[in-house]
Amino acid sequence: MQAWCADEHEPMMLVSGKGCTLTDQHGKEYLDGNSSIWTNIHGHNHPTITTAIRDQVDRVAHTSFLGFTHEPAIQLGKQLVDLLPGSALSRVFFSDNGSTAIECAMRMALQFWKQNDQPQRDTILAFDHAYHGDTLGAASVGGIPIFKGSGNDFGYRVQRVANFDSLDSLTLEVTSRLAAVIIEPLIQGSAGMRLWPKGMLTALSAWCRERDIFLILDEVMTGFGRTGTMFACQHEDVIPDFLCLAKGITGGYLPLAATLTTERVFKGFLGPGRAFYYGHSYTANQLGCAAALGSLQVFREERVMESLPSKITLFQSLLESLRELPQVKDIRQCGLIAGVEIGPYAPESLMGVKVCLAARRHGLLTRPVVDTIVLMPPLAISDSEQRQMIQALRLAIEEICPLPH
Numbered sequence: 001m002q003a004w005c006a007d008e009h010e011p012m013m014l015v016s017g018k019g020c021t022l023t024d025q026h027g028k029e030y031l032d033g034n035s036s037i038w039t040n041i042h043g044h045n046h047p048t049i050t051t052a053i054r055d056q057v058d059r060v061a062h063t064s065f066l067g068f069t070h071e072p073a074i075q076l077g078k079q080l081v082d083l084l085p086g087s088a089l090s091r092v093f094f095s096d097n098g099s100t101a102i103e104c105a106m107r108m109a110l111q112f113w114k115q116n117d118q119p120q121r122d123t124i125l126a127f128d129h130a131y132h133g134d135t136l137g138a139a140s141v142g143g144i145p146i147f148k149g150s151g152n153d154f155g156y157r158v159q160r161v162a163n164f165d166s167l168d169s170l171t172l173e174v175t176s177r178l179a180a181v182i183i184e185p186l187i188q189g190s191a192g193m194r195l196w197p198k199g200m201l202t203a204l205s206a207w208c209r210e211r212d213i214f215l216i217l218d219e220v221m222t223g224f225g226r227t228g229t230m231f232a233c234q235h236e237d238v239i240p241d242f243l244c245l246a247k248g249i250t251g252g253y254l255p256l257a258a259t260l261t262t263e264r265v266f267k268g269f270l271g272p273g274r275a276f277y278y279g280h281s282y283t284a285n286q287l288g289c290a291a292a293l294g295s296l297q298v299f300r301e302e303r304v305m306e307s308l309p310s311k312i313t314l315f316q317s318l319l320e321s322l323r324e325l326p327q328v329k330d331i332r333q334c335g336l337i338a339g340v341e342i343g344p345y346a347p348e349s350l351m352g353v354k355v356c357l358a359a360r361r362h363g364l365l366t367r368p369v370v371d372t373i374v375l376m377p378p379l380a381i382s383d384s385e386q387r388q389m390i391q392a393l394r395l396a397i398e399e400i401c402p403l404p405h
């Protein structure tokens with residue numbers, strides 16, 4: 001805060017965007033190397049999405065979803081269900097952001113067991129280094145201490161484990177109390193792009209099924225094509241009980257989220273007096289739904305998924321060229337997501353921050369997680385923009401990072 005408030009600090013203001021380029025208050029242009037904090041999918045100011053929003057705002061911007069419904073939400077619900085093969089996740093609950101999508105999934109899971117004869121299932125299992133959002137419930141399953149600020153456990157009973165193998169050491173007493181397991185599939189984002197071993201998701205899904213424990217997949221970051229498939233779970237043919245979507249759902253234009261679940265969970269809430277007590281004032285905002293429909297239209301019309309394999313191949317080979325740098329310790333990549341880890345350096349040297357500030361001077365915007373520089377461009381990035389992005393990062397690392405001895 002102090003550094004931000006310092007007299008000499010000039011905050012950067014972003015005033016416009018087109019495609020993968022953002023422009024600041026001085027007219028300088030930058031590549032949006034982290035997709036405006038992992039949200040943007042098809043680039044900025046995409047005519048299909050802006051038109052969808054404009055057409056909707058001419059009708060109505062927002063109406064209550066409490067006891068009402070509307071066409072954009074109905075259409076979006078249908079289209080989201082159809083995105084997964086077999087439409088196994090047939091029910092959609094809207095909310096406002098990634099954290100609330102997680103809150104919904106956890107509360108549905110806990111309430112489901114409570115009202116369906118297994119009230120002892122009161123615990124959520126979460127992994128070390130996980131990040132699931134900043135609201136109290138979502139933060140309570142988070143595994144990164146610094147993000148928790150003042151306290152640790154905010155109310156939910158949480159069982160934390162390091163990895164899949166550590167599930168073996170859980171006693172029956174513990175597993176019989178599990179309502180759900182929550183995980184970021186394939187890759188933990190805020191932890192610095194940590195990859196799970198191949199096959200882990202399949203194994204975890206089987207482990208949950210054997211014990212009738214719900215599997216909650218947090219695809220807030222990985223959803224909507226980032227990993228090369230529409231959803232990360234498709235890499236391992238896993239269908240969870242809850243799929244949490246936000247960030248990219250509107251193409252990165254407006255805040256909106258959805259928690260998808262099964263017919264079984266839906267039915268568990270039927271019956272006299274039963275209700276899922278959860279809702280926000282802006283739930284299923286009409287403009288947000290219109291933007292999301294616009295984004296899905298772009299996916300279809302521009303065959304975005306088909307364009308990804310060659311982009312990912314180029315991304316991999318460009319990242320590979322960064323490995324030559326002695327300052328680069330590790331590169332972790334999944335689809336169009338990458339973490340370039342430099343160092344090791346002392347945390348107080350803030351090397352990651354310094355590299356990102358230097359990259360800015362070379363026309364690239366991104367953020368570090370400590371000493372891991374995140375590269376997560378919009379899926380719309382062109383080949384020449386990819387080269388530009390990697391070149392800017394290379395120059396920044398060479399400029400800032402001392403050679404290790």
Ligand SMILES: *Cc1c(COP(=O)(O)O)cnc(C)c1O
Nearest residue numbers: 097098099131132133189220221
């Ligand atoms: C960003 C993120 C969240 C939280 O989403 P918000 O919209 O910022 O609340 C949750 N989970 C993951 C994996 C995320 O990357």
